[in-house]
Amino acid sequence: MDKQTEIELQAAAFRRLQQHLMQDRTDVQNIDMMNLAGFCRNCLSRWYQEAANERGIEMDKEEGRVAFYGMSTAEWKEKYQTEASSEKQAAFEVSFKENVTDKG
Secondary structure, eight states, rough: OOOOHHHHHHHHHHHHHIIIIIIIIISSSSHHHHHHHOOHHHHHHHHHHHHHHHHTTOOOHHHHHHHHHHOHHHHHHHHHHHHHHHHHHHHHHHHHHHHHHHHH
């Protein structure tokens, strides 16, 4: 496979992941994703922002989220975000500390 085809396939897979998370599974909360997978929509939007910045494209955190989410953070929260239970918050704290410790 040539490099351009590989890049195009990777981009298509990313677009499908984005569609799945932003349109098909809006019921899945970011905290659930973080607790299970160690990343969420916000991570993906940050990685998008960082990739843009690395290429000399100025993009702040909110612009990265709009690019990934297709709407502002406030709009997403209003439409789809629910309050996280104390159990989910506690699990996140444990998971977050483990991830920081593993990477640090």
